[in-house]
Amino acid sequence: xxxxxxxxxxxxxxxxxxxxxxxxxxxxxxxxxxxxxxxxxxxxxxxxxxxxxxxxxxxxxxxxxxxxxxxxxxxxxxxxxxxxxxxxxxxxxxxxxxxxxxxxxxxxxxxxxxxxxxxxxxxxxxxxxxxxxxxxxxxxxxxxxxxxxxxxxxxxxxxxxxxxxxxxxxxxxxxxxxxxxxxxxxxxxxxxxxxxxxxxxxxxxxxxxxxxxxxxxxxxxxxxxxxxxxxxxxxxxxxxxxxxxxxxxxxxxxxxxxxxxxxxxxxxxxx
Amino acid sequence: xxxxxxxxxxxxxxxxxxxxxxxxxxxxxxxxxxxxxxxxxxxxxxxxxxxxxxxxxxxxxxxxxxxxxxxxxxxxxxxxxxxxxxxxxxxxxxxxxxxxxxxxxxxxxxxxxxxxxxxxxxxxxxxxxxxxxxxxxxxxxxxxxxxxxxxxxxxxxxxxxxxxxxxxxxxxxxxxxxxxxxxxxxxxxxxxxxxxxxxxxxxx
Numbered sequence: 001x002x003x004x005x006x007x008x009x010x011x012x013x014x015x016x017x018x019x020x021x022x023x024x025x026x027x028x029x030x031x032x033x034x035x036x037x038x039x040x041x042x043x044x045x046x047x048x049x050x051x052x053x054x055x056x057x058x059x060x061x062x063x064x065x066x067x068x069x070x071x072x073x074x075x076x077x078x079x080x081x082x083x084x085x086x087x088x089x090x091x092x093x094x095x096x097x098x099x100x101x102x103x104x105x106x107x108x109x110x111x112x113x114x115x116x117x118x119x120x121x122x123x124x125x126x127x128x129x130x131x132x133x134x135x136x137x138x139x140x141x142x143x144x145x146x147x148x149x150x151x152x153x154x155x156x157x158x159x160x161x162x163x164x165x166x167x168x169x170x171x172x173x174x175x176x177x178x179x180x181x182x183x184x185x186x187x188x189x190x191x192x193x194x195x196x197x198x199x200x201x202x203x204x205x206x207x208x209x210x211x212x213x214x215x216x217x218x219x220x221x222x223x224x225x226x227x228x229x230x231x232x233x234x235x236x237x238x239x240x241x242x243x244x245x246x247x248x249x250x251x252x253x254x255x256x257x258x259x260x261x262x263x264x265x266x267x268x269x270x271x
Numbered sequence: 272x273x274x275x276x277x278x279x280x281x282x283x284x285x286x287x288x289x290x291x292x293x294x295x296x297x298x299x300x301x302x303x304x305x306x307x308x309x310x311x312x313x314x315x316x317x318x319x320x321x322x323x324x325x326x327x328x329x330x331x332x333x334x335x336x337x338x339x340x341x342x343x344x345x346x347x348x349x350x351x352x353x354x355x356x357x358x359x360x361x362x363x364x365x366x367x368x369x370x371x372x373x374x375x376x377x378x379x380x381x382x383x384x385x386x387x388x389x390x391x392x393x394x395x396x397x398x399x400x401x402x403x404x405x406x407x408x409x410x411x412x413x414x415x416x417x418x419x420x421x422x423x424x425x426x427x428x429x430x431x432x433x434x435x436x437x438x439x440x441x442x443x444x445x446x447x448x449x450x451x452x453x454x455x456x457x458x459x460x461x462x463x464x465x466x467x468x469x470x471x472x473x474x475x
Contacts, residue, residue, distance in 0.1 A: 167353050173340040174318045174347040175367035175414065185366070189357035 034251055040244035051245040056222050057230060061249070064226040067138065068206040071145035075202040076195065078146070079153025084183065087161035088169075098158075104151040112147055113215025116140070120216075136218040141226060144212035149202035156201060160194030161187070193265065200261045204254060272296050273317060273422060273454055278326035280312045287312055289326065292473045296421070297452035299444065299468050301459060304475035310458045311350055313475065314424045317456065318347045330422060341370075346420035350427045350458075352411045354399035360386075360410050361395040367418045385413040388446075389439050405436045412440055416447055422454045423447065429461045437464055444468055 041048050051057060086098050104112060120129040120140075129135050134143065168190065172182045188195070210228035217224040219233055227250050234243040273294045280287040287309040294300035302310050315321040316328060319340035328335045330343060346367075354363050361382055368378045386392045389409040399407055408431065416423060425444070429437045441464050447453050448468065457465055462472070 167349075167351070168355055170320050170340075171347070171349055171353045172355070172366065172370075174320070174343070174345060176341050176344070176370040176418070177366070178341060178370070181370055185358075186355055189355075192357075 034248075037244045037248045037251065040241055041248045043241055048245050048248070051242050052249065056225060057246065059222050060225045060227050060230045060246075063138070063141070063224075064207060064228075065253075067141045067145060067226060068203055068209075071142045071149050071206040072199055072203040074142065074146045075149030075153045075206070076199055079150040079198065079202070080157045080188075080191075080195070082150075083154045083157035083161055084187065087158050088166060101151055101154045104148045105155070109148075109209070109211030110215060113144060113212035116144060116147070116212060116216040135216060136220070136224060138217075138224065140217035141213050141224055144216045145206035145209045147212065148209065149206050152201040152205055153198040156198040157191065157194055160191045164190060196261060196265055200257070203257065207254065207257075208250070272329070272331055273300075273456060274327075274329040274332075275313070275317075276327040276329070278313075278316065278328055279324045280309065280316055280321060281324050282312055282321065285309065285312070287475075290475065291326075292471075294454050294456055294471060296454050297448065298470050299448055299455040299457060299465065300471035300473060301457050301462060301465050301469040302473045302475055303458075303460065303462060308475040310475050311426055314347075314426050314456065314458055317422075317424055318345050319343050344420050344422065346415040346418070346423040346453075348408075348411050348415040348423075348425040348428055350430075352404075352407050354407055354410055354414075356399050359396050359398055360391060360402070363399070363410055364391075364413045364417055366414060371418050373418075381417055382413075385417060388443055389413050405432045408432060409436060409439065412443065416443065419447075419451050420453065421451065422456075424456045424458075426458045427460070428457060429459055429464045437461075441465070441468070 041051075052061075082097065082101065086094055086101075107115075117135060119125055120135045132139065134140050164187075168186050169182045172186045173179075177185065208228055209226075210232065213224070213226060214229060214232065219225065219229045221233065225233065227246055231243045231246050231250075234240075234246065273292075275290055275292045277289045277291055278287070279289055285307070290309075290313065292300070292302075302313060304310055312321055316323050317330070317335075319335070319338070323336075330338065330345075335343065355366065358366070364382050364385060365378045368381060373381070382395070383392075386395055389412060391406070391409055391413065394402060394406060394410075399410070402410065408428070412425070412428060415425070428440050428444075432440070444455060444457070444465070445468055448455055457469065459465060462469075
């Protein structure tokens with residue numbers, strides 16, 4: 001009989017030590033990035049507070065929060081709906097839709113912005129744009145943020161729906177529930193964790209969206225200026241400390257949201 | 272009335288040979304047979320959860336192939352129970368009532384009635400994961416008969432239950448048969464629990 005080779009605890013320890021080393025290195029880099037921002041922001045002439053008191057920055061804060069929340073809601077509705085369709089139903093073109101939904105994630109952000117701009121300014125949709133005033137206005141920000149958000153929600157929610165057997169929905173149907181009733185009363189409550197993860201991803205992506213917003217909505221101070229655009233404008237005017245202050249603010253907001261999502265998710269899962 | 276005429280079913284490798292059965296109104300019929308013989312497949316086909324390959328399935332004298340699952344009006348107790356995990360017992364029982372547009376008062380009355388009959392009164396606020404297997408089955412039974420359907424399909428209603436729970440379910444079947452003149456189809460190995468209730472027995 002062949003005896004299995006005995007592994008030494010030392011070899012196991014080495015493996016874990018390498019992984020701990022990697023985790024520590026990455027954590028240190030992340031922390032140093034944040035500290036670097038804080039240090040540069042603190043060295044500005046008027047300090048962090050004065051930068052945040054500027055009217056255009058305060059407008060950018062509210063515009064960023066408002067548009068990112070709205071685009072998250074849009075992304076959740078559209079992404080979840082399409083994910084349910086592809087996950088639960090068989091129809092012609094299903095695979096094509098599944099493939100297309102990943103496209104915004106793989107496309108360079110500038111290409112998304114450029115494509116949106118061409119769609120609304122160089123095709124017959126220009127009439128719609130002239131009427132609704134989308135390009136270079138606030139709706140352009142929401143649209144640009146939603147395009148990628150929908151793709152993220154779709155991927156997360158499709159994985160969530162694929163994991164479910166669909167049995168509860170079948171039983172709900174035998175009890176006389178319509179498709180809409182099954183979806184809202186059975187499927188959605190059973191997908192809470194997936195929805196929460198999708199919402200967090202979509203919001204984080206929307207909050208930090210820069211390329212498509214810059215190209216499709218422009219960088220008009222006080223009009224289409226969201227926080228990433230503010231950083232870009234501050235850098236362009238040579239105000240590195242101002243850009244660092246806004247970056248720090250974005251890090252703080254993102255950290256608070258991340259923390260809230262974690263607490264909420266743990267609370268929901270009862271752990 | 273439930274009528275299967277030369278119905279065949281295919282589920283993966285399993286194929287149900289031509290099967291015919293008929294259960295008239297106000298009658299209880301029992302399907303028995305070896306495990307894997309296709310009893311559950313027959314019930315699921317009646318409920319619309321499986322497509323039949325050939326033959327005819329009639330419900331209340333009508334061809335069921337064109338009737339959507341939600342419109343079949345069948346009270347179904349699945350073998351795997353399948354309670355809605357995010358709803359408490361009361362909301363699980365009320366699910367079909369709500370879908371059928373019953374008023375809040377009517378829902379409350381019916382839930383109270385069923386809860387008393389199946390000894391669930393103290394459990395109405397609990398979630399399914401806080402119930403034992405037997406309690407879950409009684410909730411699923413209450414949910415299946417809540418809207419007083421005229422066709423009821425019960426897939427292994429007596430499995431994994433203590434004798435007390437079995438007696439409660441037997442009594443409910445008996446009363447439903449007498450008061451609602453329902454057509455009841457029971458899939459069970461434990462035929463002793465439907466003695467005196469079922470008039471027809473089919474072996475698959």
